[in-house]
Amino acid sequence: MQPRTTVQPPSSGRSLEHPARDAIRLEDVLHALSDPMRMRVVRTLAGETGELSCSVFDLPVSKSTTTHHFRVLRECGVINQIYRGTAKMNALRREDLDALFPGLLDSVLRAAADQDLRLGRDGG
Amino acid sequence: MQPRTTVQPPSSGRSLEHPARDAIRLEDVLHALSDPMRMRVVRTLAGETGELSCSVFDLPVSKSTTTHHFRVLRECGVINQIYRGTAKMNALRREDLDALFPGLLDSVLRAAADQDLRLGRDGG
DNA sequence: GTCAAATTACGAAGATCCTCGTACAATGGG
DNA sequence: CCCATTGTACGAGGATCTTCGTAATTTGAC
Numbered sequence: 001m002q003p004r005t006t007v008q009p010p011s012s013g014r015s016l017e018h019p020a021r022d023a024i025r026l027e028d029v030l031h032a033l034s035d036p037m038r039m040r041v042v043r044t045l046a047g048e049t050g051e052l053s054c055s056v057f058d059l060p061v062s063k064s065t066t067t068h069h070f071r072v073l074r075e076c077g078v079i080n081q082i083y084r085g086t087a088k089m090n091a092l093r094r095e096d097l098d099a100l101f102p103g104l105l106d107s108v109l110r111a112a113a114d115q116d117l118r119l120g121r122d123g124g
Numbered sequence: 125m126q127p128r129t130t131v132q133p134p135s136s137g138r139s140l141e142h143p144a145r146d147a148i149r150l151e152d153v154l155h156a157l158s159d160p161m162r163m164r165v166v167r168t169l170a171g172e173t174g175e176l177s178c179s180v181f182d183l184p185v186s187k188s189t190t191t192h193h194f195r196v197l198r199e200c201g202v203i204n205q206i207y208r209g210t211a212k213m214n215a216l217r218r219e220d221l222d223a224l225f226p227g228l229l230d231s232v233l234r235a236a237a238d239q240d241l242r243l244g245r246d247g248g
Numbered sequence: 249g250t251c252a253a254a255t256t257a258c259g260a261a262g263a264t265c266c267t268c269g270t271a272c273a274a275t276g277g278g
Numbered sequence: 279c280c281c282a283t284t285g286t287a288c289g290a291g292g293a294t295c296t297t298c299g300t301a302a303t304t305t306g307a308c
Binding site for chain 4: 014035037061062064065068069072083085086087
């Protein structure tokens with residue numbers, strides 16, 4: 001078997017720009033989370049430990065729009081994106097967000113879950 | 125003569141519509157807080173125990189725009205507004221927000237304060 | 249090389265948002 | 279009653295946002 005030393009082969013030469021941790025702005029994060037589609041993405045990512053490709057999200061919008069929302073999330077520092085083959089993997093920047101805004105992400109996620117229960121989605 | 129049981133005379137006949145607690149939506153609150161002017165208002169209100177009139181806020185925008193921002197905050201359930209004479213008093217709906225979104229307001233306020241320090245506003 | 253899968257880029261339509269100025273309304277004091 | 283104070287209503291301009299369809303790009307498999 002091959003060594004495969006690196007855990008994750010970054011795969012391709014395509015690169016994606018991400019803001020450094022210190023460049024992340026609270027107002028941008030709040031704006032990003034104020035969109036239902038993006039909130040849905042973030043909530044799904046928060047329930048996963050690893051990465052998810054864009055295609056596993058079945059948002060009720062076109063693929064172009066989905067691409068747009070993922071870019072907004074990346075450019076404001078909420079998610080990390082990396083190409084692996086033809087897929088683009090996504091992960092929450094939980095460490096960075098928790099370091100910058102302690103407790104914010106968790107309270108937002110909890111508020112979203114509570115609201116779903118209250119309004120009768122999912123849990124009823 | 126009338127009993128006048130209520131503590132605060134509402135002063136005028138002008139009334140303002142507020143969403144009930146259960147009608148407050150997380151996405152609307154996040155959107156409201158994503159604007160720097162409105163965040164400034166909320167942070168100022170959070171530092172006060174009582175009410176503040178609109179005029180004590182010296183936002184770097186016109187009076188029309190100030191009115192607009194206060195209305196957005198009221199209509200999404202973040203603040204409570206009431207007329208007292210010629211003034212309009214504002215207060216955070218802290219109880220409602222804390223009940224609906226535990227910890228959210230506090231973490232947002234803390235994040236805003238931290239970011240100000242980090243970016244060199246105020247504290248330096 | 250060819251092909252399918254995943255995603256982007258581009259341009260555009262429509263909606264919403266932030267901002268403003270000006271004219272107007274409500275209140276309380278003299 | 280007159281007036282100053284406080285805030286609103288009513289557009290309107292300009293920016294940004296959400297959404298889309300179609301053409302193009304990148305990658306991995308055969």
